[in-house]
Amino acid sequence: MSGNLDVVETIDAVVEYAGDAYGAGDGAKYLSHDCFCKLRLSIDETDQFDGAKKYLDALRSTDPRDDKARIEQTNGGLLKDSYVWILESPEFITWRDESESGRLLWIRGDPGKGKTMLLSGLINELQPLTRLDGAQNSNTISYFFCQATNSGLNNYTAILKGLIYLLAIQHPTVVSHLDDKHDKDHWNSEVSLERTFRKMVDDTTPGEIYLLVDALDECVKGLPLLLALISSMSSRAKWIVTSRNRCEIEELFGQTSSNVALSLELHGDSVSEAVNSYISYRTRQLADRKKLKKSTAEKIHDHLSQNAHGTFLWVALVCQRLERCRAWEIPSQLVQFPQGLNQLYAQMMDQIRESDSCDLYMSILAVATTVFRPLTFAELIAMESLNIDEETFPDLIVECGSFLTTKGNTVVFVHKSAKDFLLKESSNLLFRSGLAQHQYDLFQRCIAILQNLHKDMYGLFYPGVSLHEALRNCPNPDPLDNLKYACIFWADHMQEAYKLFVQGEIIDDFHGADTAHDFIVEKFLFWLEALALCQNLSTAMKALIILRDLLGVSIQTSHMSQNCL
Template structure:
């Protein structure tokens, strides 16, 4: 959370329209990621800007004190040196919370006794008081003093008591709580309750129901709190206790099992959730600034997985190996079927730069693993007798995925659905995404549901592709000359192709079977299309950096593909580029 928060705060303090800015950060010491960047931002703006005021609380940690560089422009308040004020604040807090204990609200004498015992045992620790008061909320008046008496006077014994209570719950509740606590402990950020339910591998009847996940979280003692449907530790010390003092109770088989579950569940969530145009935007050129997440948000359950699945994969593989990272393994299958969907989701989450980093991290890890294995085999007779790269298809796909993501980051970040348009059309040269035809591709069209692409080529074939991954599905053979035009039927069940062999052919889009050959033309067939119920032919033109159909931005054009002039005929637009090359684009309603 700290990394993105630092970027956001930097944008705020640099905004000239804000005359006075007051920023408050509590528990700065609990920020783990990019803490140095945040400390530098605070230090620089506090000493150079009169518009920005910071109020920061933290434990006394040397690195924080050193980076903040206190001087005459800053005020430092040490709680240890103001113990009387702190104690009075804790007393006021205890008074207020005791008055709100519903089961003793009519018994003033009992309230006073409870206050006195909490004052005495809290010993100036507000967190201890808050945890005990939360534990007392459901306790009946006639046993409240006995329960309070059993409360240990220090935090660590109190946490131990809370965990023992969780372990003594009935039936399967202790295991459900263990799954939840272990998952939150290893998560890279606080989890949405829907994310938590799935990543912790709770039963489906619980994980799919927000209210039921809340019930499980509430059974986890007072270790967790819920804010805006996200689960947080009540305090960093609670997480530290579970990881350091209660590790074997939380992870009886070690952390590896939980890490692997978080990785595998992430791939499962994304595979089931991600799809083309998940927000149903429909407009390929719609800028990200105009995108409003639908309610309910279909990406809510998959957000964490989209950003951290590779981190959990690498965490697991540092000490273990699986068959997930091999040709045809779990990772390879996910990338083949959902890679482009994943990029769209990252763009919608405004996290596409993270996606590029994720792919690069995965590729670098594979390279390091490759070199390590190679060093083990150097000098061995085995090396000369084997094909060393054991997973060439996966490695090639990840390499290509990285090139694809880097090349198209700019436009996909601005308009998410361009990942299916400009990104595929202008993919890097020699990309796996475009390989298959052996001659020029003359015509391309999407199926009505956007799941398939059909292409016609001068190699005399028609090919059907998976629109999400670029994987070849069918090669349709039968034409004896260049295929000049292809189109889908409005229902997506048929493909029509026109060729310089003077024939039109109808194909089954599902099986690739030839259904009919239409003969009779005396010259090349330059264009084919299905009837579209009498609707007008789309109007095509280039506007700046976009190819526009009607009023819809359809295809973003990279800088070196933007025309100096263009001409339109029927459904075909021709444009020339500054290099002197010509490009033909045939628009098909299908």
């Protein structure tokens, strides 16, 4: 702990301290002074491309078009009969036809009612009339799908970046609003992003501008700013947003006469008809895949229709589980599924508890529930220290009930309600030593994984290689594949653990600052290199600030303890 006071004083002291520990000569050769300057300013190195691509690269943390495609694929495709009813609803017609009284359409409803697929369907209906479908069109569309379980999709900054990204694709000339700034940290500034977004919307002419945002309630950071933005800009653009029934959203949207609210509960008959169409579609799929008799398919359809109660998600989960059954098992399994999402989740959890691999499945669910973004197969295998190939890993995820699914090589929750159930109803099963200890364990696992960091991870040999060149010559497989999450989020888990230890008044059991300090001394430059290759160098500043604050608290606590002796 002798270096702690140096670390606490300033971030520069940490840099110099770690550089000395690394070896001044090697540090000077391998990590240029320019890298230290970038760290102090919290600026990522960016690709040196021409024109608008610089800005698009800086903005593109995710492409909303890819997110839309993944969501539809996860739900078994987008069925037009499941959303077409909304096109004839009075609320949508008012939004579509009225120039003043319907600039914002707010679609609200309980979990599992199909809000996301409704919005996806509306995008499909509107997009052919916009420049996203062809430069000859005068209208513009931009959209974003929030996801509370993904730190890259659950905040105001990410939403603005996604909306700006699609606007810029359709109107390259609006890049002039992006000034000279195209580094990624500039685009992490809420003020800069909002100012740019407003300018782009104001100058995007002619035609209508359609802005659609799904799951406002899943914006866990900056929701008040997002609601204020939507309300203040409803006169310039036509918005469609969805959310669960939330009081704070209703209070703000209810203050403006140009807002139109569509409650799915008040359109229960239309939603039920849409769910029945979805049931017919999924039943046909199941019958074709399993080669079921007509009588069996009819029993499935009838049972689903009688028990769905207007909830798409319940139907999707039951059909997903029936797909794992043999054809002759389906009739007996079908009647065992309880009504209601929470009851179905509870049954899934009971089945996991009865499994011979219960501890493994519970551990995977616990990690998935508490990470800051969905993990790739390689990252989750590393976090769990599993001896398993990535090719067979999806089979393991299938065994975790139906709480999780896969998108490409990433493990995600089937729905936010699944994560909510685990946190509220099963936390005592997932976190047997308490949530604070679990977060501390995740931090420790991250640090253990990062012990694999070493000098020149990509075998570049020459330290002056540009980031673009380094990424273009990335080894296959990428040696950072299983390290990326730990590189970026280890300090967040340490901070979360500390907060929970403080809340539980068990701070004496927290030794994370010591572990983190040792890591910084031993692996600092290697960690910086890895962050640069992950295009996330600015994370270093955030992590060091967290470490500085926690070390300061640790030192003060230590001094207080000594004074009491």
